Amino acid sequence: MMVVMRGWAGVGATITAVAVVGLGVYFVTVGLDAADKLASVLGLFVATSGLVLASVSGPGSRRRDTELPQIDESMWDHFAQAIMFPRPGDLPRDVARPVTEATARPGLVCLPISPEFVGRNSELDTLDDIMNSGEPMVLTVVHGLGGVGKSTLAARFAGMQVDRFNPVWWISANSPSALREGLAELAVELQPELRDVLPIDALMARAVSWLSCHSGWLLVLDDVSVPADLMPLLERLREGRVLVTSRLSQGWNGLGARVLPVDVLTDDEATELVMRVAPRRAADEMVVTELCRELGCLPLAVGQAASYLSQNDLIPVRVYLDSLMQRPELMFDRTAQGSDDERTVLRIWRITLDKLASTSPLAVELLRITAWWAPKLIPTSLLMAVAEPIEVTDALGVLRAYNMIGIDGDLISVHPMIQTVARSPDPIDPHRRPGDVADARDRATLLLDQARPTGIHDPADWPEWRLLLPHIDALVDRTSGETDTPVSTRLLNETAVFLGTQGVLSRALVYLERALDSDSRLHGNAHPATMTSRHNLANAHKTAGNLNKATSLFEEALADRRRVLGEDHPDTLYTMASLACALEADGQLDTAVRLFEQTVADLARVLGDDHPHTLLSRNDLAFTLKEAGRVDMAVALFERTLADRRRILGPDHPHTLVSSKELAEAYFARGDLEQAVVMFEETLAACEHTLGTAHPLTRAVRADLAAAV
Known part of the structure; x- marks a missing residue:
């Protein structure tokens, strides 16, 4: 029983102490005059607490002085000093006055020193209308x-408002403790x-109370990372203006906020920024613009580069740009002397990536994967095989919330510099x-290979190819054959063949040269993959007119x-047919006819008369017969094919259109001009409808028609 009573005594003492401290807070917040009204209430509370404790503990619960020291006046003074809280009677009267009576002195402004500012007129006008x-x-x-210039824009706008608002106060609010310290500084x-x-x-x-009962002020909260951290403050505010900067695009609607996204600078604005910081580079304006584009016109990166160029006059802009392209991770972390070492692109984004990794490790993985593709028009479907679709969708939402990607429908965009850093x-x-x-x-490569259409010559597959092609091109540009x-x-080969159907032969040759080198290194010359790469490269050289090279490779x-x-493997027969085509193009017509006749017979025996490859070789045989002057035989074979x-393929298939064009040419060669023109x-109408007006086959048919009429 004695232990229970002692516990109640401790509780009562705690309650009494808390009540006294609470009254002290109230004294300071509202002032002594208003606090007097509660003094009697608190006194009654303390007295009642003592009576209750006395009645509960009783005489037997008291301890001797040697068991428990008495709380005397000196001990209270020590406690008060420890929490920096004076007794109300010691507060100066001007300190204890109500916050309603405390006024801000004229011109109370706290803003960071802004760097060079260019552009953003539209954003400034929008902010002015809203605020x-x-x-x-x-x-x-x-x-x-991060680095897009949110804080610079906010500082610029706030600096333009000092005649409208007072105070204009800037707080770095990237954590609750930073927000608390900033508000405390405002109170002081x-x-x-x-x-x-x-x-x-x-x-x-005290600061929150002041803001809640005054108007005409502007509070800037910079770099807020968690919108909910502002809720206790915003719930108290009734009149005033709060401008927040954040990397987060989500989570603000519940706070009733107006949201303004900020994008990168234009080419001209970025170039102007460099010229302001490094005016001696004016003669290199074209290279400066090229540099800004390489930096994605991101203000922080452009400013970082401009400061470095201003300090290092002996380094040509072109040399800096070349270094940036070769070792971007070094240049993005390099600053001029006297600059803030923490305000580099790498370090700013590292903060965001740290937060992403703690929230969604999958989001960081997706960012690394998309870094190997083109920065725009990335289909979200490409990423759905990385994890469960709902997990991928959630991770993409996190990336968008931190402004690391943009999402428009089912397409993603990533800033080029984020990609450069991530890879x-x-x-x-x-x-x-x-x-x-x-x-x-490797995952980015596999995802593209899995997503590519299996067909190449069917126009129905071309839209999907064209959607993936920029990302395949970017992947090839950003990797080397060694990796x-x-x-x-396989992806290089299939893409090159598609490029050949579109008449993009120069790029197809580059891809096939690399594929052959890599397959030879990976598998050796006798591997089927290496032989396929050699065959495809020979075919591309034939189409490009490099006949000696093509014949040798075939x-x-x-x-x-x-x-x-x-001898009878389909791949062997395909190479036979292709070699015959190269011989025909090289003028060796009799040899080509004999090889085609053998190839067509073997393909019909192995694959059947209706197989697309049999039809292809038969069409090529007809063309070779026409070139050899055996026009009647060619016309008959063209008509059958x-x-x-x-x-089998349909009237609009590219191979069908080729047969139609070459039959018309055979009619023309035989002298059947009317039939040829029709x-x-x-054929021209079908080509324009299916392939477009600029396709090489369409242009060739148009030229043939012009010659015929």
């Missing part, structure tokens, strides 16, 4: 990618005499470890395929 509306309380959030500026009188929490409460390995950066970057590269895998070479590929695969292709006109 100077007739509403009593306005909350506006400026959000965007409003009443300097509070500096050594109140603890920080009481100062913060640049760094063993000391947890988000860019070399192994993780290499895995992301190629069997998946890479003969090498045919010998290898006969030895490894056998065209009828079969229309039946066939050319029909």
Whole structure:
């Protein structure tokens, strides 16, 4: 029983102490006059607490002085000093006055020193319209990618408002503690005499109370990372203006905020920024613009580069740009002397990546994967195989919330500099470890290979090819043959063949040269993949008119395929047909006719008369017969092949259109001009409808028609 009574005594003492401290807070917040009204209430509370404790504990619960020291006046003074909270009677009267009576001195402004400012006229006008509306309380959030210039824009706008608002106060609010300290500093500026009188929490409460009962002020909260951190403050505010900057685009609607996204600078604005910071570079304006484009016109990166160029006059802009392209991870972390080492692109984004990694590790993985593709028009469907679709969708939402990506329908965009950083390995950066970057590269390759259409010659597959092609091109540009895998070479081969159908031969040759080199390194010369790459490269050289090179490669590929695969393997027969085409193009018509006749017979026997490859070789045989002057035989064979292709492939298939064009040419060669013109006109209309007016086949048919009429 004695232990229970002692516990109740301790509880009562605690309650009494809390009540006394609470009254002290109230004294300072509302002033002594208003606090007098509660003094009697608190006294009654304390007295009642003592009576209750006395009745509960009883005489037997009292302890001797040697068991429990008495709380005397000196001990209270020590406790009060420890929490920096004076007794109410010791507060100066001007300190204890109500916050309603505390006024801000004229011109009370706290703003950071802004860097060079260019452009943003539209954003400034929008902010002006929002913040100077007739509403009593306005909350506006400026959000965007780290380094895009949110804080610079906010500082510029706030500096333009010092004649309209007072105070205009800037707080770095990237954490609750930073927000608390910033509000405490505001309280001290409003009443300097509070500096050594109140603890920080009481100062913060004083500032919030002041803001809640005054109007005409502008509060800028910079770099807010968690919108909910502002809720306790915003709930108290009734009249005033709050401008928030944040990397987050989501989570603001529940706070009733107006949201303003901030994008990168234009080319001209970025160039102007460099010229202001480094005016001696005016003669290099064109290269400066090229540099700004390489930096994605991101203000922080452009300003960082401009400061470095201004300091290092002996370094040509072109040399800096070349270094940036070769070692971006070094240049993005390099600043001029006297600059803030923490305000580099790499370090700013590392903060965001740290937050992403703690929230959604999958989001960081997706960022590394998309870094290998083109920055715009990335289909979300490409990423759905990385994890469960709902997990991928959630991770993409997190990336968008932090402005690391943009999402428009089912397409994604990523800033080029984010991509550059994400694919640049760094063993000391947890988000860019070399192994993780290499895995992301290989995953990006596999995802593209899995997504590509299986068909190449069917126009129905071309829209999907064209959607993926910029990302395949970007992947090839951003990797080297040394990192190629069997998946890479397969993707290179299939893409090159598609490019050949579109008349983009120069790029197709580059891809096939690389595929052959990589397959030879990975598998050796006798592997089927290597022989396929050699065959495809020979075919591209033939189409480009490099006949000697094509013939040599075809003969090498045919010998290898006969030895490894056998005489009747379809791949062997395909190479035979292609070699015959090269011989025909080189003028060796009799040899080409004999080889075609053998190939057509073998293909019909192995694959059947209606197989597309049999039809292809038969059409090529007809063309060679025409070139050899055997026009009647050519016309008959063309007519048969065209009828079969229309039946099997359809009237608008590219191979059908080729047969139609070449039959019209055979009619023209035989002297059937009227029949040739009709066939050319029909073929041209079909080509324009299916392939477009600029396709090489369409242009060739148009030229033939012009010659015929």
